[in-house]
Amino acid sequence: xxxxxxxxxxxxxxxxxxxxxxxxxxxxxxxxxxxxxxxxxxxxxxxxxxxxxxxxxxxxxxxxxxxxxxxxxxxxxxxxxxxxxxxxxxxxxxxxxxxxxxxxxxxxxxxxxxxxxxxxxxxxxxxxxxxxxxxxxxxxxxxxxxxxxxxxxxxxxxxxxxxxxxxxxxxxxxxxxxxxxxxxxxxxxxxxxxxxxxxxxxxxxxxxxxxxxxxxxxxxxxxxxxxxxxxxxxxxxxxxxxxxxxxxxxxxxxxxxxxxxxxxxxxxxxxxxxxxxxxxxxxxxxxxxxxxxxxxxxxxxxxxxxxxxxxxxxxxxxxxxxxxxxxxxxxxxxxxxxxxxxxxxxxxxxxxxxxxxxxxxxxxxxxxxxxxxxxxxxxxxxxxxxxxxxxxxxxxxxxxxxxxxxxxxxxxxxxxxxxxxxxxxxxxxxxxxxxxxxxxxxxxxxxxxxxxxxxxxxxxxxxxxxxxxxxxxxxxxxxxxxxxxxxxxxxxxxxxxxxxxxxxxxxxxxxxxxxxxxxxxxxxxxxxxxxxxxxxxxxxxxx
Numbered sequence: 001x002x003x004x005x006x007x008x009x010x011x012x013x014x015x016x017x018x019x020x021x022x023x024x025x026x027x028x029x030x031x032x033x034x035x036x037x038x039x040x041x042x043x044x045x046x047x048x049x050x051x052x053x054x055x056x057x058x059x060x061x062x063x064x065x066x067x068x069x070x071x072x073x074x075x076x077x078x079x080x081x082x083x084x085x086x087x088x089x090x091x092x093x094x095x096x097x098x099x100x101x102x103x104x105x106x107x108x109x110x111x112x113x114x115x116x117x118x119x120x121x122x123x124x125x126x127x128x129x130x131x132x133x134x135x136x137x138x139x140x141x142x143x144x145x146x147x148x149x150x151x152x153x154x155x156x157x158x159x160x161x162x163x164x165x166x167x168x169x170x171x172x173x174x175x176x177x178x179x180x181x182x183x184x185x186x187x188x189x190x191x192x193x194x195x196x197x198x199x200x201x202x203x204x205x206x207x208x209x210x211x212x213x214x215x216x217x218x219x220x221x222x223x224x225x226x227x228x229x230x231x232x233x234x235x236x237x238x239x240x241x242x243x244x245x246x247x248x249x250x251x252x253x254x255x256x257x258x259x260x261x262x263x264x265x266x267x268x269x270x271x272x273x274x275x276x277x278x279x280x281x282x283x284x285x286x287x288x289x290x291x292x293x294x295x296x297x298x299x300x301x302x303x304x305x306x307x308x309x310x311x312x313x314x315x316x317x318x319x320x321x322x323x324x325x326x327x328x329x330x331x332x333x334x335x336x337x338x339x340x341x342x343x344x345x346x347x348x349x350x351x352x353x354x355x356x357x358x359x360x361x362x363x364x365x366x367x368x369x370x371x372x373x374x375x376x377x378x379x380x381x382x383x384x385x386x387x388x389x390x391x392x393x394x395x396x397x398x399x400x401x402x403x404x405x406x407x408x409x410x411x412x413x414x415x416x417x418x419x420x421x422x423x424x425x426x427x428x429x430x431x432x433x434x435x436x437x438x439x440x441x442x443x444x445x446x447x448x449x450x451x452x453x454x455x456x457x458x459x460x461x462x463x464x465x466x467x468x469x470x471x472x473x474x475x476x477x478x479x480x481x482x483x484x485x486x487x488x489x490x491x492x493x494x495x496x497x498x499x500x501x502x503x504x505x506x507x508x509x510x511x512x513x514x515x516x517x518x519x520x521x522x523x524x525x526x527x528x529x530x531x532x533x534x535x536x537x538x539x540x541x542x543x
Contacts, residue, residue: 016114017117018308020117021120021124022308022310023075024110024124024310026077026309027100029068031100031103032132033068034100036054039072040091041087043087044087047083048069048083048085052065058136061135061136064134065135068135070333073085103125116162120157123145123156124310128313145314151200154200158202164202167302168205169206171302173210174368176207176216179211179216180214183219191220191268192221192269193220193267195223195225196271197225197275197278198224198226200231201234201235203271204235208222217244222246224239225250227251227252228250236248257288258291265295265377267292269300270289272302272303276303277303279323282324282345290378297372299372300369301370303336304336305337305339305342305365306338306364307333339369346369350373350375351373354370355371357369
């Protein structure tokens with residue numbers, strides 16, 4: 001299967017238009033803070049704590065204030081001098097003053113030059129105008145982003161953006177090609193697709209339309225999910241009549257899907273657009289996602305991977321933007337992950353054959369990543385934080401990992417990622433109950449099909465047998481070779497042997513730098529032989 005074709009004319013908004021919107025967003029921010037009594041003249045001196053007090057920032061909005069300061073530093077309106085923040089001569093720029101005095105006129109001029117920016121410009125005006133009230137706790141973000149419960153403002157931002165359209169087309173074409181290849185090999189299959197955080201349905205529209213147009217509705221079961229019942233009702237109202245193969249239900253990906261009535265290992269594809277970064281723990285989210293996927297099941301991620309001040313000033317108002325607990329994975333001052341960080345964390349959580357969608361010049365802030373589950377799911381995923389009023393859940397008593405028939409060698413226990421022990425204990429893993437063969441790559445017959453960048457889970461050096469340092473969250477490799485997905489030669493994973501044949505049993509891992517660890521005693525295994533023993537995977541870069 002080759003991830004499908006995508007529009008390549010995304011450079012307009014991603015280039016000059018995007019730069020103009022960034023400048024406009026920063027000028028609006030200066031104007032909003034001037035109404036609160038700061039940033040009036042060059043040479044003002046502030047500290048972060050001093051700004052927090054002077055602006056009357058509400059408890060829980062400190063991260064939002066930090067974001068605003070970072071935006072001003074990037075825009076050159078502030079400069080750091082030790083612990084001080086000093087306003088610069090940029091505050092005297094005539095264009096800035098004009099925008100601050102007449103923001104609607106500046107917005108009209110911007111949209112006249114770049115009509116495709118009208119939706120984001122409109123929402124920026126609304127969000128930055130409301131920023132003082134949100135920052136001080138007088139107004140909630142839901143009323144700003146979804147006035148009267150309407151999704152129209154947010155939906156319009158994504159609907160008209162060329163980069164978003166290109167990425168949604170990549171997701172749709174990837175799903176379509178996957179389904180076609182599976183049915184070519186196994187005509188009787190019914191492919192189960194689950195979309196996490198479908199929201200207003202921007203990605204769903206493209207995927208459902210592509211499947212229906214290809215006449216594949218009878219062979220697909222599509223599950224549209226979101227944590228919000230309101231979005232689920234919106235999706236049912238919008239798509240149910242025209243797509244009878246789609247179903248709709250609520251799903252909180254931060255909770256165990258099994259506890260929400262979803263079958264473990266039952267889905268062939270899981271899609272997620274701009275949702276995983278909005279969860280508190282990427283590790284926990286990916287663990288729950290693997291529970292949904294069959295062994296060799298495919299995850300298609302569509303995520304923002306670069307900071308954009310225009311989006312930060314819109315969605316940074318939302319409390320969900322700041323829920324993350326794992327800053328080591330995120331871009332500084334943001335819930336987003338870079339492509340390098342995504343590849344790293346996917347590999348840490350047992351997703352292999354990671355491939356990256358092409359990003360034409362000017363459209364680099366959004367990226368589609370495709371990865372395959374190795375089938376190992378934690379017996380107990382990293383737990384979500386409990387509500388203060390609720391008692392802590394009982395800890396699972398120690399014992400052998402749970403397995404599903406047919407019975408085989410017990411799944412290993414493994415440690416993943418650099419300094420994994422300092423972040424969490426190593427969970428026991430079990431094999432997903434359903435295994436299928438991922439469709440192989442078709443012959444390359446169409447020149448219009450783009451090649452996708454190879455993305456080895458980590459920088460594995462086959463010549464030395466050692467793992468290079470993990471990818472930085474702020475940089476991306478620039479020398480990735482173009483391949484189809486899945487790669488015919490996936491390469492060696494730093495935490496285990498070369499990948500087995502598709503559909504094979506559990507992989508017994510070892511440290512490339514030393515001998516394979518021996519199984520230790522397990523009190524729960526006295527009634528059986530090696531089928532109930534556990535092994536540990538040793539991370540080669542544990543320090």
